[in-house]
Every structure is written in C-alpha cells, then in structure tokens.
Amino acid sequence: MRTSSLEYPSIHGQGMTSQRTRDKLVLRLREKGITDERVLEAIGKVPRHLFVDEALASRAYEDTALPIGLGQTISQPYIVALMTAQLLRNGIPEKVLEVGTGSGYQAAVLSHLVPQVFSVERIDKLLRQARRCFHRAGLRNIYTRHADGRLGWPSQAPFPAIILTAAGTQLEELLLEQLADGGSLIAPLGTAGAQRLVEYTRSGDVFERKDLCDVSFVPLLSGLD
C-alpha cells in the first residue's frame, strides 16, 4: 500500500488515521446534506488527527467537536463543511480571514480551497501548536497572527470572505469594515446555548443579514493569552 507523506498509519495502527477513515467522514458529511464537492474533497485531504492531541487521534474522524486544551475545541467537521460551503457559494475568494485559529483545522480545510488564508488567534500556545500542524501537513498558504481577531487584520484588508469560529454577542464593526464590497462574513452570534450562525453580505455600505442555523461555539474573547 502506498501512503502519502501526510499519513502516519504505523504510529496509530489499525488505519484509524488512514485515507479510508477520512473517506468515511466525507461519506457521513454527504449523508448529513453537505453537497459542495470542492469542500468534501478538501475535508478528505486534511489529516484531522494531526490537529488533535495524540490521545484523541482515534476519534479524529468522528463528526464531533473535540477538546484541544485551554478550554477550546476543534470544530465539528459538519460545521466546518457547512461554513466553508457557505463562504464559497459565490465562487472562490482570493483570500479569507479567519478569527480563531484554534487547532488550525478550519484554516487547513480552507487552505486547500482559497489561495491565501489569514488566521488570527488570541492564545499564543494554541497558535504555536497550529503552526506546527500546518508545517507537518505541508500547508504553506496560511498566514497567522497572535492578536485579538476582533480587530481583524487591517494591513491585509479588505477581505472578500471572513469567518469567525468563536461566538460574539454582537457583530464586530471593525470586521465589517474590513469586508470587501460583495464579500461575505460568516459568524456564530449569541451567548452559550442560544447561538445562531449568521451571514452578512456587503453591498456598498449596506449589510444584508441571513440567519443560517443553531450552533455552539466557544466565546469570542478580548485581549491576548
């Protein structure tokens, strides 16, 4: 059997982290209603087990969120797929801004689809881990920053696509300002137990809001750790 450099079948044994296991996850996402082939292909390429603690590697291809330490989680693949598909609905953006790098999994999926991924994380330790994962997975088009993502990434703005993976109680003005005309911002909004995934699409100075579904994300916090 040929293995790619992204796989480590001998380490975890029993093929728990193999391409076949990833393909099963893709199948599950299809069954749950994800139809965007580009997104499904990207999910099939990303070795999610690299983005979780080794002790959890055998659960990496379950369609669930998992803890990544420091009170944070790696997002559920279904939600990653849903948000990514929504972001690409009107074509592939030139670049995307992600607020909340966390494990780096969402950024890794995006990196297979979008030329440049800019991702901001407020917890330095998580960001260092994520950077190591990008390196191990051979992903070179992800640019990261240790900063409060509520402020965006002004020197790279405007962004045709912005994605938040932590939930604020209100929309961040600065992020809306950094959204390109015609661009779309997707974010969980609300408090624990009452969050909605929303999308804002910009036309000039008008922002049209669309409600997508219920979600459960960790909170968007201010300042750095």
Ligand code: SAH
């Ligand atoms: N996209 C991640 C999800 C991680 S959970 C993944 O695929 O794994 C959300 C992350 O948002 C956490 O790591 C949290 O530390 C981070 N976060 C919360 N508030 C933030 C802020 N203001 N700026 C940047 N990151 C933030």
